[in-house]
Amino acid sequence: MMGAPLLHRDNPAKNPLIGNVKVTRQDWLNAALAVLKQGGVETVKVADLAARLGVSRSSFYWYFKNRSNLLDALLQHWQDTNTAAMVAQANAPADTITTACCNVFHCNINTDLFDNRLDFAIRDWARRSDRVNVVLKAGDDARLAALTAMFARFSYDPLEAKARARVLYYMQLGYDDANLGETLAERLAMVPGYLVAFTGKSAHPKEINAFIKYARAVTDA
Template identity: 60%
Template sequence: MDRSDPTLHRDNPDSEPLIGNIKVTRDDWLNIAMAALIRDGVEGVKIQAMGAALGVSRSSFYWYFKSRQDLLDALLEHWRHTNTAALVRMAERPADTITEAVGNVFRCVINPALFDTRLDFAVRDWARRSQEVRAVLDASETQRLSALQAMFERFDYPPLEATARARILYYMQIGYDDAKLNEPMETRNRLMPAYLVGFTGKTPSAREVAELRAYANALDPVKGANDGSA
């Protein structure tokens, strides 16, 4: 970003306090609301508290949003256009083999720049408290699973098997993240070829394994440097 621009966009509002004569943007409000949602749940998304953290009055909020509900709707839209859109996009990405295609899905879910796991679980928790949010979550789940099923069908899996494999892949990943194993990337890298066999019934090529391991290590170079399996 051009630092001569007086408008500030911050990816981490918690660690980058506002200083000087800086205008708070709509993205600032969305960022701090998202951080509150992840940290404290939807009950923690409070206009007054966020305004105090940003160092601005409530009038700044109403410049961008009609109400707190308008902000909450914007958070859901952000989630849909990041997490869900990224998963669908990577499932639809061209691939020569089903193991390469599933590897693309792996690339999505291990990369927080594409898929924010913390935000996904914050929305799931929110959905337990709101029928409206549950409906949005259900629609996104359907979209994600449909994309994964279509991915398997592109490689000639029968529809029923494609549906089952899509669900195994998707719900395993959700459960994997929910377990919060905090395992090192080297463990994932060692298991990854076997995961690909388990999800697809096919053996990945050495090239596919090497490229996927390199991608994972690039996301976490410290752990990747200790990975003797790459």
């Protein structure tokens, strides 16, 4: 007779698992990520996560040594997703600098690619922890280095490439935090102007249309 199926839930917002069901390491991590984004690192507690998942607290220790081990996993997840995604998008193939910037814009329009709420949570956590602040700085440095190299590939002077990378990066970070209340259509209408501001160049209409098509596809999914 086969044992109970090992269920994996990707959406921690669903109702808790019920019955004699095992959960995976990813289930615990997903639940912790949801709590971290909702209430900050202080609210990530093993007993509360177990209740959220509807399982025994003891099952946590099949996957993690302790709470600190879980917190380390959350930081690693942030590095492997948000930071890795932005670096990858900055390095994505592009024939023009405006297309390259549109590739980076994918991070701000696609929450599956780049989770802004997680970024905000990590930054808030870093204000309380020197260790996390070191990890955060390393992530920021990696992202800025990739963006600077992106501009440099299109023959911008090194200092100008660095300056434009900073403007692009810090504007992208703060965009959602500004809570502008704009519609997707209003946001997309600003893209040509943003590209001129970031690059000093006007994008071809086909580049704008390609990005708009991408944005609408991921927001309608």
